Amino acid sequence: MSTLLYRLGHRAFDRPWFVLAGWLVAIGIVIAGIALNGVSVSSGFKVDGTEAQTVLDRVTAELPEVSGGQASVVFVVPEGQRIDTPDRVEAMARAIDAVFGLDQVAAPPKLEPAAGGPSRVPENAQPFRPLMYDGAPVPGALLSARGDTVLFQFQFKVPTTSLANSDVTAVLDAVERSETGTGITALPSDSLKALEVPVGAGEVIGLTVAGIVLVLTLGSVVAAGLPLVNALVGVGIGVGGAYALSTVLSMSSATPVLGLMVGLAVGIDCACCLVTPSRRSRSQSARPKSPAWQ
Numbered sequence: 123m124s125t126l127l128y129r130l131g132h133r134a135f136d137r138p139w140f141v142l143a144g145w146l147v148a149i150g151i152v153i154a155g156i157a158l159n160g161v162s163v164s165s166g167f168k169v170d171g172t173e174a175q176t177v178l179d180r181v182t183a184e185l186p187e188v189s190g191g192q193a194s195v196v197f198v199v200p201e202g203q204r205i206d207t208p209d210r211v212e213a214m215a216r217a218i219d220a221v222f223g224l225d226q227v228a229a230p231p232k233l234e235p236a237a238g239g240p241s242r243v244p245e246n247a248q249p250f251r252p253l254m255y256d257g258a259p260v261p262g263a264l265l266s267a268r269g270d271t272v273l274f275q276f277q278f279k280v281p282t283t284s285l286a287n288s289d290v291t292a293v294l295d296a297v298e299r300s301e302t303g304t305g306i307t308a309l310p311s312d313s314l315k316a317l318e319v320p321v322g323a324g325e326v327i328g329l330t331v332a333g334i335v336l337v338l339t340l341g342s343v344v345a346a347g348l349p350l351v352n353a354l355v356g357v358g359i360g361v362g363g364a365y366a367l368s369t370v371l372s373m374s375s376a377t378p379v380l381g382l383m384v385g386l387a388v389g390i391d392c393a394c395c396l397v398t399p400s401r402r403s404r405s406q407s408a409r410p411k412s413p414a415w416q
Contacts (some may be wrong), residue, residue: 148359155366162286162369178281190228191282195297196309197272204269205306206253213300215255217308218263218274220296226289228277230261282313290314325382329354332390353389360385 134141197214199205205214222230252259253272264273274297278285297308329350336346361381364373 145355145359149355149362152359152362152366156362159366159369160288161365162288162373190278190280191285191313192275192277193282193293193313194273194275194311195314197274197297197300198307198309199270199305201270203305205272206265206269210300210304210306211253211255211260213302213304213306214253214263214272214274215260217297217300218260218276220299221274221276221293222261224289224292224296226278226280226285227293228279230276325386329386332386336390336394349390349394352392353386356389357382357385 197205199210205211221227249267250264250273251267253263253265254260262274262276264275266272278289293314294310297310300306301308333346333350336349337343340346361378364378364381367373
């Protein structure tokens with residue numbers, strides 16, 4: 123293996139521009155793959171054969187109507203206004219109907235209007251009462267006694283940890299349509315937050331600290347920059363390639379995170395193993411040789 127790696131490194135050194143062009147082509151392919159396929163990851167994690175997973179699978183098989191995750195959206199209007207005006211109720215009803223029309227959202231239970239109509243329900247008799255539209259209750263929607271808040275609750279067909287970003291985004295897009303020109307503000311629950319890309323301030327700070335340590339250790343900005351550039355290029359292609367395949371293969375959100383962490387650590391360490399001996403051999407060859415009689 124060492125002989126093979128030596129030959130590979132020697133050929134790369136002899137043809138630097140050819141190797142650089144190859145890396146640029148690889149990065150371009152990854153970017154094109156993400157642009158064409160998009161990104162679709164979920165926070166679900168399944169380990170077959172464990173007792174916990176066996177229980178979850180049994181619940182899904184025997185009680186599918188309660189096996190999915192639950193979510194909610196709160197619709198509010200400015201203080202002093204009512205949310206149950208005809209135009210606002212119509213906007214919310216259309217948004218709720220769009221949510222229930224999504225593939226990953228469970229169908230609502232069939233509701234029938236109460237005998238005598240909604241006027242028989244006293245407004246202050248309970249904190250919430252069904253939101254009515256065209257003489258029928260809106261599925262999953264409850265109107266507050268003050269008339270300024272609507273609570274919309276619904277259920278997914280799968281656990282919320284198994285939802286892809288596209289599923290969450292579709293729900294958010296549907297409920298946000300009710301805000302257009304109505305003065306309504308839609309507040310989704312935490313379960314409807316899209317998964318974040320695993321690159322944030324922590325990774326930037328870590329790279330900065332690693333760069334400072336490498337400069338102090340190697341004594342050169344160029345020598346310190348080579349391991350960082352090598353690690354960033356490798357991680358960019360690896361994590362980007364994983365994202366590009368996320369719409370084809372089922373992928374957990376932990377996969378890119380692990381690739382980022384391991385890739386940066388191994389990439390920097392392995393590059394240092396190559397840069398340090400090279401700088402040491404050059405520094406030794408640059409020293410003036412001592413006279414033979416010494």
